Amino acid sequence: MSLIVMKFGGSSVGSTERMQRVARRIADYKEAGHRVAVVVSAMGDTTDDLIDQSKLLNSNPPAREMDMLLTTGEQISVALLSMAIHQIGHTAISLTGWQAGIRTEAVHGKARITDIDPNRIFRAFEEGHAVIVAGFQGMSVDGEITTLGRGGSDTTAVALAAAVNADVCEIYTDVDGVYSTDPRIVKCARKLNEISYDEMLELANLGAAVLHPRAVEYAKQYNVRLVVRSSFTQNEGTSVKEETVMEQGVTVRGIAYDKNVARISILGVEDIPGVLAKVFGALASNEINVDIIVQSGVQDGKADFSFTVSLGDKDKAIAVVESIRGEVPFREVNSEEDLVKVSIVGAGMVSNPGVAAKMFDVISNLGISIKLVSTSEIRVSCVIAAEPVQDVVRALHTAYGLDTAEQAFVGGPQDRR
């Protein structure tokens, strides 16, 4: 008998039938003698519908009231799922974030979980209930309802798994697991049986939407074993954990791309000490996440440097840069959109020289110029023009030997007829 945390996203509970299927899965675990805590997101389009409603009444709704509004989506989900479980003869109780003891920072829209008091949940286990917890939400010390921001339900599930010391945290989604790249654009993408936290973290950060980076970080930090699997099949899924066995000859584990990227360049910056600190300190204190940072050499006491932010933060970032012109003199600031960041990820590449070179080679052979490059021990990212991203990802997928057998066949001689 184990303690299992299951997390179901909005599409997994997006209809009565799906809700019933989820209830059945939970019942199966209970019948197998497991203790089950379930984290659920808002059903299907509920959150978007609520946002639309709010826009009709306020062009720029206060974050506090948005949290108050949006948290109802998950509350509806947990209540309905609990009812569905009762209907098939099992007992369950639903809990809001605050009832589940989830405490967060006193920030609205993107709070971080500070701690979880699991007593209410353990009491429910003792009473024999499946515990259904509203994802994405919590309560601040001053009794305000908060939300965790995008991917919040994944984070809730992992944090909960850590708090109750679960044997495994299963993240149910609409895909079979983590793929070597986006299966929608590369038919021969392969499902990975297992992947390390670090690799998953890179992939997650790079826009492989299957798992939220913050959740992966949390899992790594508390060593929570994650399994990403489909809520529509019984397939094994992908296991995310500390140690992974390298597959023969695989140096690159996956290829990710992210279109939500804008480049900002600051040109002719006075090369006074602490310039970078000033610029990126100002951006950070305005809660703008900066990704790639590149600085070219200094000429005549002037430096140029570029960095990337998400599209949504672009204008704000430029405003911040302008606002510190007094402290940090510079000639001009410019920006660029319609970009994509393509990345290769794999713990294998550390010990394999030439992995990055091959990437640059593949991209330039497609006649595409690389605007920014950033590397880590297990990742190489290139920012290029947004189109044709498919061609680039496919070419890299093939170049790094990730194509599945089927594809070899599809691409094989018989195919040419």
Next chain:
Amino acid sequence: MSLIVMKFGGSSVGSTERMQRVARRIADYKEAGHRVAVVVSAMGDTTDDLIDQSKLLNSNPPAREMDMLLTTGEQISVALLSMAIHQIGHTAISLTGWQAGIRTEAVHGKARITDIDPNRIFRAFEEGHAVIVAGFQGMSVDGEITTLGRGGSDTTAVALAAAVNADVCEIYTDVDGVYSTDPRIVKCARKLNEISYDEMLELANLGAAVLHPRAVEYAKQYNVRLVVRSSFTQNEGTSVKEETVMEQGVTVRGIAYDKNVARISILGVEDIPGVLAKVFGALASNEINVDIIVQSGVQDGKADFSFTVSLGDKDKAIAVVESIRGEVPFREVNSEEDLVKVSIVGAGMVSNPGVAAKMFDVISNLGISIKLVSTSEIRVSCVIAAEPVQDVVRALHTAYGLDTAEQAFVGGPQDRR
């Protein structure tokens, strides 16, 4: 500068436009320098829609989970209303029942408010906010989300008004105020400028849907001044308070009718001591509200008695009666539906003999037989066949001189041409 509690029902906030109109009303009060706390119900059909959703997943949903589900309706309302207020340049914060300090019994679906801690609300006043509170809900001592049952939002508003010692509690509805009878069936019904708690209580209990009885009781108990008025007009409305000035020659203030009534008769009951206590104790402990109770004289040590319950409780009540046959021997129990309880209400009738007689007279002149009668100091109720209730109400309305001048005109000579 006063402290005003306003309550808006579901239809008053049933659309974007209506929500905006309510926000405007609140802003007007704030601009006049008043402190405002607002209690809101779920928008339009939200509650019914949620109930429909639940039925798809559970034929008999647990009350606890229903509370968890339904309380989201009010939470959505308060968040949206708060946003609408911000949009027109005023500040507001929304609060769930538990955030507003509303504590209830640990019962689901029909909890009573045990106490209200107004500190959070006063803090919000000091911060200059309009405070928007979710009606119909609260929290039990063990941190469970509860609902107050039907009419809960009225009760929330009155209890809140008492807790913050408000100058007035305005109940906004889709009618102009309290009428001498149902304006839908009697065109010449008159709006009452004021009415006493007791009279209002009788009318409320008798199915004048405008105010929930529990709310009126609460208002009487804590001497909260109520005003019932329309959310669509600026009309004065009806003031509900302790002392009211009698209008000249008006002994009967209003005429109410209630079709939600079933008669149950127990025949040939052994007239042993404590029989009534046993029967109605058993019904009460099964949470069945009994209205009229009539016992005919005892013959040969056997008594017959009848009582009325709401239609929904009829079968349950019969089952309870059957279940105590052992302790309370009787010959048979029978029941009747398709009834209506017609009542005349007015503090004036105490000092005016013959008021009840006139009622019986009017009804019998219509050739209708009276099945049960019950009287109080300020009320006479007759249970009769459901049809033709309109004729009965109209005839009584005229007989007690309640018809408005307009009607006298409409009914006057010019009209005959």
